[in-house]
Amino acid sequence: MPAERMAPAAANVVPLLGRQDIAVRLDGIVKRFGDVTALQEVQLPIRRGELMTLLGPSGCGKTTLLNLVAGFLSPDRGDIAIDGEVVTTVPPHRREIGMVFQSYALFPHMDVAANVGYGLRMRGLARAEIAARVAEALALVKLTGLGDRRPRQLSGGQQQRVALARALVIRPKVLLLDEPFSALDKSLRGSMQVEVKEIQKQLGVTTIFVTHDQSEALSLSDRIAVMSDGRIRQCGTPDEIYRRPADRFVASFVGDANVLHARLERFEGASAIVALGAARVAVPADALSGLAAGAPVDLFVRPEQLRIAEPGQAVATQGIVATHVYQGGHVDLYADVAEMAHGRLLIRLPGHDAIARWPVGARIAVTLGDAETVAFPRGADAAPLASGNGPAQT
Amino acid sequence: MPRALSQRLFAFAGVLVVAAILGFLVLPAVVVALAAFNGRAILSFPPETWSLRWFVKALAYEDFQAGFRNGLIVTGWASSIALLVGAGFAFALDRYRFPLRGAIEAVLLSPLVVPHFTVGLGFLIIAAQVGLARSFTTVVACHVVLVLPFVLRSVYVSLRNLDRRFELAAASLGASPGKVLLTVTLPLLAPGLVSGWLFAAILSFNEFTASLFVTAQRTQTLPVAMYNYVREYADPSMAALSVMYIVATATLLTFANAYLGLGKVLNVEHAR
Numbered sequence: 001m002p003a004e005r006m007a008p009a010a011a012n013v014v015p016l017l018g019r020q021d022i023a024v025r026l027d028g029i030v031k032r033f034g035d036v037t038a039l040q041e042v043q044l045p046i047r048r049g050e051l052m053t054l055l056g057p058s059g060c061g062k063t064t065l066l067n068l069v070a071g072f073l074s075p076d077r078g079d080i081a082i083d084g085e086v087v088t089t090v091p092p093h094r095r096e097i098g099m100v101f102q103s104y105a106l107f108p109h110m111d112v113a114a115n116v117g118y119g120l121r122m123r124g125l126a127r128a129e130i131a132a133r134v135a136e137a138l139a140l141v142k143l144t145g146l147g148d149r150r151p152r153q154l155s156g157g158q159q160q161r162v163a164l165a166r167a168l169v170i171r172p173k174v175l176l177l178d179e180p181f182s183a184l185d186k187s188l189r190g191s192m193q194v195e196v197k198e199i200q201k202q203l204g205v206t207t208i209f210v211t212h213d214q215s216e217a218l219s220l221s222d223r224i225a226v227m228s229d230g231r232i233r234q235c236g237t238p239d240e241i242y243r244r245p246a247d248r249f250v251a252s253f254v255g256d257a258n259v260l261h262a263r264l265e266r267f268e269g270a271s272a273i274v275a276l277g278a279a280r281v282a283v284p285a286d287a288l289s290g291l292a293a294g295a296p297v298d299l300f301v302r303p304e305q306l307r308i309a310e311p312g313q314a315v316a317t318q319g320i321v322a323t324h325v326y327q328g329g330h331v332d333l334y335a336d337v338a339e340m341a342h343g344r345l346l347i348r349l350p351g352h353d354a355i356a357r358w359p360v361g362a363r364i365a366v367t368l369g370d371a372e373t374v375a376f377p378r379g380a381d382a383a384p385l386a387s388g389n390g391p392a393q394t
Numbered sequence: 395m396p397r398a399l400s401q402r403l404f405a406f407a408g409v410l411v412v413a414a415i416l417g418f419l420v421l422p423a424v425v426v427a428l429a430a431f432n433g434r435a436i437l438s439f440p441p442e443t444w445s446l447r448w449f450v451k452a453l454a455y456e457d458f459q460a461g462f463r464n465g466l467i468v469t470g471w472a473s474s475i476a477l478l479v480g481a482g483f484a485f486a487l488d489r490y491r492f493p494l495r496g497a498i499e500a501v502l503l504s505p506l507v508v509p510h511f512t513v514g515l516g517f518l519i520i521a522a523q524v525g526l527a528r529s530f531t532t533v534v535a536c537h538v539v540l541v542l543p544f545v546l547r548s549v550y551v552s553l554r555n556l557d558r559r560f561e562l563a564a565a566s567l568g569a570s571p572g573k574v575l576l577t578v579t580l581p582l583l584a585p586g587l588v589s590g591w592l593f594a595a596i597l598s599f600n601e602f603t604a605s606l607f608v609t610a611q612r613t614q615t616l617p618v619a620m621y622n623y624v625r626e627y628a629d630p631s632m633a634a635l636s637v638m639y640i641v642a643t644a645t646l647l648t649f650a651n652a653y654l655g656l657g658k659v660l661n662v663e664h665a666r
Contacts, residue, residue, distance in 0.1 A: 108582070
């Protein structure tokens with residue numbers, strides 16, 4: 001099996017995982033632009049057939065990483081392997097990758113069929129086979145019959161389908177998607193996301209997807225690598241990223257989070273018990289290791305985990321309702337609470353009667369229940385991010 | 395609401411001024427065009443009798459025929475060489491960073507600070523030194539120098555406007571750098587290349603001042619032949635030639651614009 005014959009540089013990187021499970025391996029990647037370090041020692045194995053998202057704010061290095069995999073840039077240090085073969089010095093046209101650009105980059109001087117068939121012509125395939133595979137690819141993206149159109153005659157969504165067909169028709173080892181949905185309007189974006197995900201699963205093509213949109217990342221990915229400042233902060237499934245963020249940055253960047261001033265009470269095995277008002281909540285201990293009992297911590301609570309306290313429930317915090325945002329399926333209720341590190345407490349309440357039951361100015365008591373939360377030492381690291389801190393952002 | 399008299403007068407004056415300026419711009423062409431149809435052997439305006447004889451004479455005149463042929467030879471070589479050299483420089487300036495890049499860019503793109511007669515005189519002196527005096531080589535070399543900035547600018551602007559992601563997309567699809575150039579870069583640059591060549595050709599075909607220095611009887615281009623003619627005769631064949639020239643250039647540019655969209659190249663309208 002060719003995958004067993006390994007290039008020596010990648011031979012002993014991950015001895016435990018079967019090598020054929022890893023389609024793309026990024027190993028100790030360092031990339032600098034002048035004095036700016038864009039990527040610092042990035043380590044990322046990507047499994048065959050998975051959709052891996054590189055998520056982070058602009059300037060975090062995610063696009064640089066994608067360009068390194070494509071071969072448009074070369075790393076200052078480290079190695080990139082595709083299918084077990086080190087390709088660090090292989091030029092892009094010999095890497096067998098398919099890429100969809102943010103602007104689609106469809107060749108304006110060719111019609112749709114010529115665009116899609118371009119990669120096949122470069123591979124010197126026979127005319128008949130090219131025609132057959134182009135037709136197949138156009139059918140896959142539901143553009144059958146539009147082969148003789150020019151790119152500028154197509155809508156944004158159609159252009160994106162052409163770009164996807166063009167990248168997939170060469171049967172790439174890796175599909176690279178660079179913010180492909182950002183140019184589409186909101187209603188189209190959702191349906192295209194579903195479609196791309198379906199096509200990706202149907203073909204089983206290993207995919208690296210770059211986005212700054214955390215909800216897009218959560219809904220599409222098999223795994224997410226959250227990046228900031230040229231580092232991967234956490235890599236895991238969307239659920240792991242959302243429910244067990246590894247640090248403050250991930251906790252604030254992915255999803256909405258209320259940051260509440262709380263106190264470490266004690267450690268209990270792998271958990272730490274954190275006190276907020278009368279409520280006690282168990283959080284993973286590793287993020288708080290080294291802290292003494294009574295130390296101040298920041299408790300990160302998702303807005304849907306908070307509830308208005310019923311009589312008899314342990315009250316975590318109290319406050320005054322400041323405003324509501326009606327969202328159809330749920331209501332976002334913002335309250336002024338003393339324990340908030342910054343901004344207002346956001347509570348996401350199901351149903352439509354929340355506005356009537358807790359009008360503006362009402363005093364509310366909030367309970368945590370057995371919410372799954374995380375806590376980090378007070379004030380360490382990352383500045384507060386603009387998520388869930390007030391109705392202005394919604 | 396009726397406008398005040400002063401406003402209406404002002405608007406009328408504005409129309410007059412614009413009409414006067416436009417009239418002034420086309421006046422020489424109109425005068426020459428009408429003079430070309432003069433039946434008499436003098437360059438006068440307006441003509442008293444009408445005739446096409448000066449067109450016939452201009453077409454039949456041997457020096458004009460030779461000048462036209464020479465002009466085509468010089469123009470063809472000069473603008474083609476200028477296109478190759480200019481496109482090469484434009485690529486280098488756009489794609490690479492090297493010492494003195496800024497200085498080279500400034501020199502190559504600057505409006506012509508060196509007057510044409512200086513260029514002509516310089517080539518005359520050099521050509522005499524190397525034994526190429528009054529050969530086609532000298533005329534072509536001289537014209538290359540004169541039209542190079544225009545070609546370079548045209549290609550350079552097209553390259554700056556070219557989205558590099560087209561080339562990256564082609565590379566990701568398996569095209570080697572040479573294939574990228576042939577199948578993506580050059581086709582997308584074609585309007586810039588063709589219009590650069592076209593403007594170089596028109597400039598070169600029209601060039602008189604420097605050509606006067608570097609051409610000989612055997613190599614004289616049409617403008618030089620016309621100059622020599624007008625020194626001895628003053629009949630309307632010159633005017634007839636001018637009319638044919640204007641019609642030919644206008645036709646060429648109209649076709650070029652229809653097929654290539656020169657507006658894009660000249661940045662009149664934006665590419666996207």
